[in-house]
Amino acid sequence: MAWIQIRIDATHETAEGISDALSETGALSVTFIDAKDDPILEPLPGETRLWGETIVIGLFDALTDMDMVVEQLKLWPTMPKDFNHKVEALEDKDWEREWMDNFHPMQFGRRLWICPSWREAPEPDAVNVLLDPGLAFGTGTHPTTALCLEWLDGLELNGKQVVDFGCGSGILAIAALKLGAAHVTGIDIDPQAIESSRENARRNKVENKLSLYLPDDQPSDLKAEILVANILAGPLKELAPLIAERVQAAGKLALSGLLQEQADELKTYYEQWFEMDEPAHKEDWSRLTGIRKS
Structure with a gap:
């Protein structure tokens, strides 16, 4: 399918109003990008943070009359009176294929490789996790996932029981199993993540060692020697008592998905249960990371 987009110059004061106007005039999606290569941190849940100089991009079907869209935008009350804009056609690409071409095998720690399922593993004798994330989060490219993979690679996992809290694509659960864990319990709020984890476990021939649950279905007596939770700082704090309850005495914990400025506060909070x-x-x-107090 072909597309056409309009790019509109904005500031942090005008960007939201322009976004609203684009949505009301039929944009299929609206995106904010930095106009001055000035990166900002990922916004917190429920927060929208914009650059000082922003480009707002509205995406439309290629058959849309963009002259009419521009005239409608000029009349919209939230639009600046004079706005710089550019209308351009987008090349029709196989975006899934392009993403696949750019997802390469990656090494984490000493032994562990994450390999796209459609590529050959570069180190056949290494611990290789074959991954197709599908609709679920988790390829290893994000720093939070990488931090967890490196931590798992450094542990002695042989025979251990592990919980992956927020399992996503199953990347951490499967890595733990390939590194020697006896059994992993994966928990996620998204049914698509559960299905993605299940398919990736089959691909890696560890499906018999992985149990998957939605939060309401998880066993009430679940406990493990190791728990990893790669979600967000807010849920990590909200769910802290439950997470602590899932780790047995002297068990090990890893938490990720938090920004650097959130780390000290969350660390202090978890010190109720962990060293x-x-x-x-x-x-x-x-x-x-921490160790469960007796």
Whole structure:
């Protein structure tokens, strides 16, 4: 399918109003990008943070009369009176194929490789996880996932029981199993994530060692020697008592999905239940680890 887009110059004061106007005039999607290569941190849940100079992009079907769209935008009350804009056609691409072409095998720690299922593993004798994330989060490219994979690679997992809290694509659960864990329980709020984890477990021939649950279905007596949770700082704090309950005495914990400025507060909060280590950082993100108190 062919597309056409309109790019409109904005500031942080005008961007939201322009977005509303584009939506009301039929845009199929609206995107904000930085006009001055000035990166900002990922917004917190429920928060929208914009650059000082922003380009707002509205995406339309290629058959749309863009002259009429521009005239409608000029009349919209939330639009600046004079706005710079550019209308351009988009090349019709196989976006899924392009993404697949750019997802390469990656090494984490000493032994562990994450390999796209459609590529050959570069180190056949290494611990290789074959991954097709599908609609679920988790390829290893995000710093939070990388931090968790590196932590798992550094553990002695042989025979251990593990919980993957927020399992997504199953990347952490399957990595733990390939590194020697006896059994992993994966929990996620998204049914698509459960299905993605299940398919990736089959692909790696570890499906018999992986149990998957939606939160309401998880066993009430579930406990493990190791728990990893790669979600967000807000849910990690909200779910802290439940997460702590899932880790047996002297068990190990890893938390990720939090920004560096959130790490110290969350570390202090978890010290109610765990002997916490100093945070580990990658780019703007952090990982917390600890050992469950007796």
